Amino acid sequence: MDTAAVENQYFSDFAAALRYWRGKRGLSQLRLSVDAGISQRHLSFLETGRAQPGRDLILKLGLVLDIPLRQRNAMLLAAGFAPAYRERSLSDPELASVMQALDFMLAQQAPYPALVVDRLWNLVMANEPAARMMRWFLGMPAHAPIPRDGSVNVLKLTLDPNGLRRHLVNWEDVCTDLLQWVQREAMGDGPGSEATRLLDELMALPGIAAAASAPNLDRRALPFLPVQLKKDEVTLNLFTTITTLGTPHDVTVHELRLESFFPADAASRQWFEAQAAVKGG
Incomplete structure (x- = not known):
């Protein structure tokens, strides 16, 4: 991991990060001090910079506050300690079992x-x-490779007027839900983060700001938000699930998400089954 890069992200010092995360979790100093097993006075000193934390205390506070692993590393660096959690490449042999799964x-x-x-x-x-x-949907050749090196951002691809958005029947509703994911990441990372920059990029796309300000509050429809895609005479109604890997101790593994698409009606199911039959799987 590039420790210099992490050191310059999110917060200027440990005290600022601790105040941010305690506020984000909605805990009083008393409640956090009890949960972390330290005195409220010591916690107050940590938040004002009058006291410096030990490495074990930072890790304990990160656990109690349920801070993402990336931000726990940032807090350790801000306090003068080395990161506790590695950030491996997906090609790392130690992640082979994860990739197989x-x-x-x-x-x-x-x-x-x-x-x-x-x-x-x-x-x-x-x-x-x-x-x-x-x-x-993107009008690409049948055997064109889909980059899998992180160079394609799925949110940008979905919300860009020249991307999938032109086929998204309910793109305004989908936009609201997708932006909420990025907003949660941006709030978790704090100011100056990659997630904040991504949110700014998405909000700068034509029509996004207006769509985000008018969320769909209709509760009469399905118990989930369908993704409605249409091209030519084909209409697909889908919904998705998000899966994460349990008990991660690596930043990369902690941040991976598997998004699975499922048909929301019989016609969509039949279309995918027919495509698989034609292509042989």
């Missing part, structure tokens, strides 16, 4: 699409039905 889950999702993205929704893996669907 993700490959298995992607394969099991066929004939329906599934993607693996990082915390900023950069595409890192996709099954063949997902690649096939993306190629078709």
Whole structure:
């Protein structure tokens, strides 16, 4: 991990980060001091910078406050300690078992699409039905490769007027939900973060700000928000699930998400099954 890069992110010092996270979790100093097993006076001194924390206390506070691993590393660096959690590349041999598990889950999702993205929704893996669907909606050649190196951002691809958005029947509703994911990341990271910059980029896209300010409050429809895609005479109604890996001790693993798409009606199910039959799986 580039410790210099982490050191310059999010917060100027440990005290500012601790105040931010306690406020974000809605805990009083008394409640946090009890949960962390320290005195309220010591916690107050930590938040004002009058006292310096030990490494073990930072890790304990990170656990009590349920701080993401990336931000726990940032807090350690701000206090003068080395990061506690590694950030490996997906090609690292130590993550081979994780990649095998993700490959298995992607394969099991066929004939329906599934993607693996990082915390900023950069595409890192996709099954063949997902690649096939993306190629078709984007007008790409049948065998064109879909980049899986993080260079494609799924949120940008979805909300860009020249991307999938032109086929999204209910793009305003989908936009509201997608922006909420990024807003949560931006709030978790704090000011100056990559998530904040991504949110700014998305909000700068044509029509996004207006759509985000008028969320759909209709509660009479389905118990989930369908993603309605239409091209030519084909209309697909889908919904998604998000899966994360349990008990992670690596920043990369902690931030991976598997998004699985499911048909919301019989016609959509039949379309994916027919596509799989034509392509042989």
